[in-house]
Amino acid sequence: MFGQEENNWAPPIGIIDDNLKFISLPEPELYDLKNDANEKNNLFEKQRKIAANMKKGLEQFRRNARVSPSTSKRKLSQSDLRNLESLGYISSFSNRAAQMMDPKQGIKVYAQVEEVKNLFNQKRYKLAEEKFNQIISQNPEVEIPSIYQMAFQIEKSKGNTKAAINTLQKAITTFPDHEALKIRLARELFNTGKLSESEELCRQILERNDQMTHAHILLGNVNLRLNKISEALKNYERAANLEPQNMMIKINYASILMKNNELRKSLDLVNELGNRGNFINTSMYQGMISELSNRFLANGEMKEAIPLLNKMLESDPENPEAWLNLGSAYFGLNQLDPALESFQKVLEINKNHALVHSNIGLVYLSRYQADKKEKFLGQALGYFEEAIRLSPGLGDAYHGRALAKYSSGKNEEAVRDFAMAIELSPELINAYFNISDVLRKMGNPARALEYLSLCKKRFYDKFSAADQENLDKLIAALKNEIKE
Numbered sequence: 019m020f021g022q023e024e025n026n027w028a029p030p031i032g033i034i035d036d037n038l039k040f041i042s043l044p045e046p047e048l049y050d051l052k053n054d055a056n057e058k059n060n061l062f063e064k065q066r067k068i069a070a071n072m073k074k075g076l077e078q079f080r081r082n083a084r085v086s087p088s089t090s091k092r093k094l095s096q097s098d099l100r101n102l103e104s105l106g107y108i109s110s111f112s113n114r115a116a117q118m119m120d121p122k123q124g125i126k127v128y129a130q131v132e133e134v135k136n137l138f139n140q141k142r143y144k145l146a147e148e149k150f151n152q153i154i155s156q157n158p159e160v161e162i163p164s165i166y167q168m169a170f171q172i173e174k175s176k177g178n179t180k181a182a183i184n185t186l187q188k189a190i191t192t193f194p195d196h197e198a199l200k201i202r203l204a205r206e207l208f209n210t211g212k213l214s215e216s217e218e219l220c221r222q223i224l225e226r227n228d229q230m231t232h233a234h235i236l237l238g239n240v241n242l243r244l245n246k247i248s249e250a251l252k253n254y255e256r257a258a259n260l261e262p263q264n265m266m267i268k269i270n271y272a273s274i275l276m277k278n279n280e281l282r283k284s285l286d287l288v289n290e291l292g293n294r295g296n297f298i299n300t301s302m303y304q305g306m307i308s309e310l311s312n313r314f315l316a317n318g319e320m321k322e323a324i325p326l327l328n329k330m331l332e333s334d335p336e337n338p339e340a341w342l343n344l345g346s347a348y349f350g351l352n353q354l355d356p357a358l359e360s361f362q363k364v365l366e367i368n369k370n371h372a373l374v375h376s377n378i379g380l381v382y383l384s385r386y387q388a389d390k391k392e393k394f395l396g397q398a399l400g401y402f403e404e405a406i407r408l409s410p411g412l413g414d415a416y417h418g419r420a421l422a423k424y425s426s427g428k429n430e431e432a433v434r435d436f437a438m439a440i441e442l443s444p445e446l447i448n449a450y451f452n453i454s455d456v457l458r459k460m461g462n463p464a465r466a467l468e469y470l471s472l473c474k475k476r477f478y479d480k481f482s483a484a485d486q487e488n489l490d491k492l493i494a495a496l497k498n499e500i501k502e
Contacts, residue, residue, distance in 0.1 A: 342373070399423075
């Protein structure tokens with residue numbers, strides 16, 4: 019369709035005079051339509067004089083046929099060409115070969131290259147390379163983008179990365195405005211870690227044509243690799259606006275928004291994607307909502323996490339991690355009944371899930387703290403014991419049991435469990451404060467100070483200003499007690 023624009027093929031222009039048809043091409047054609055209606059017998063070599071006269075007549079006709087711009091056939095503007103390029107239909111290039119190729123030869127070479135591509139896609143690399151070399155040797159003067167693209171693929175399949183890149187660079191020198199070649203080179207530079215070169219090439223493409231979605235995506239990936247998250251977001255936002263129906267762009271855009279902790283915007287995209295037919299049941303979508311729900315949970319935004327977790331469970335009711343996180347979300351909202359129900363769903367799937375036993379222990383401990391019924395405290399201790407039996411290295415279970423021991427007045431045992439929780443899971447910040455509080459009440463401020471000082475050493479820089487102030491006050495109070 020776009021042989022001239024894309025492959026440097028000469029346009030077939032002809033004239034009919036009586037029964038003769040002349041086509042002006044690098045390899046001219048002359049046919050006797052009366053005796054050769056199917057145009058199988060080219061008379062050009064035999065009737066050169068007639069062909070020359072018809073060529074002159076054709077040129078004269080073209081000169082006489084020119085009309086004023088207001089009534090002439092509309093030509094493609096630069097804007098038209100760029101729009102076609104952005105849609106992938108054509109790619110213009112200014113530095114064409116001095117001599118255009120005859121379409122007959124062009125179609126033949128094109129078909130041969132397509133055959134090589136098919137062999138290559140079948141992973142018959144050796145045969146593909148042999149046939150490709152034959153094409154080159156038989157057509158040494160031919161320079162079209164598809165030949166360079168095939169040469170690039172062959173070099174890359176052989177592991178010759180440098181030669182592959184050189185091939186693309188030579189192709190761009192020959193066809194400096196060919197966008198597909200530039201995108202391929204930029205992608206290869208990105209894949210080989212040459213980020214600055216890839217970035218510069220993407221910017222060059224977009225300066226010429228801001229509608230090139232692939233360039234925006236690739237530039238976004240470069241910025242991601244360089245940890246320029248805000249720039250990557252701009253690139254993907256532009257790509258999503260250019261192709262609003264492209265789900266893969268929106269998936270990646272949502273993922274970058276998550277990385278930048280823009281969870282609400284990411285949630286809007288996730289919900290939009292969830293309305294796309296059966297996409298909600300794909301592993302890709304499930305992975306997205308799992309990651310987003312985890313980020314909401316980490317931020318303490320339980321209400322936002324719950325609908326996402328329920329979506330996961332609609333697709334996969336036997337997902338133990340989704341039930342576990344759903345229970346944690348409800349527990350964070352102090353909704354103990356749905357929390358317990360969710361945790362028990364996990365045990366129906368896996369009765370030996372140690373963390374869930376520990377979490378159920380926390381639910382019963384919370385019930386005890388609310389109404390002081392001893393049965394709840396006993397149930398809490400039972401679940402913590404089972405969690406420790408199933409996983410002796412689970413710091414959360416020791417911390418939970420310590421809380422239960424403290425609630426039952428067994429302070430010495432509580433201190434031992436708090437200390438074990440810190441040893442097994444040093445990231446359990448509450449354990450430092452809890453053991454310090456118990457030790458202080460037991461009349462041991464010096465040891466209490468040790469744990470708060472350790473907490474400050476490990477986590478102070480991660481605390482908010484308010485939490486830092488609170489910790490400093492507690493440490494100061496302990497120091498005063500020790501002095502007294």
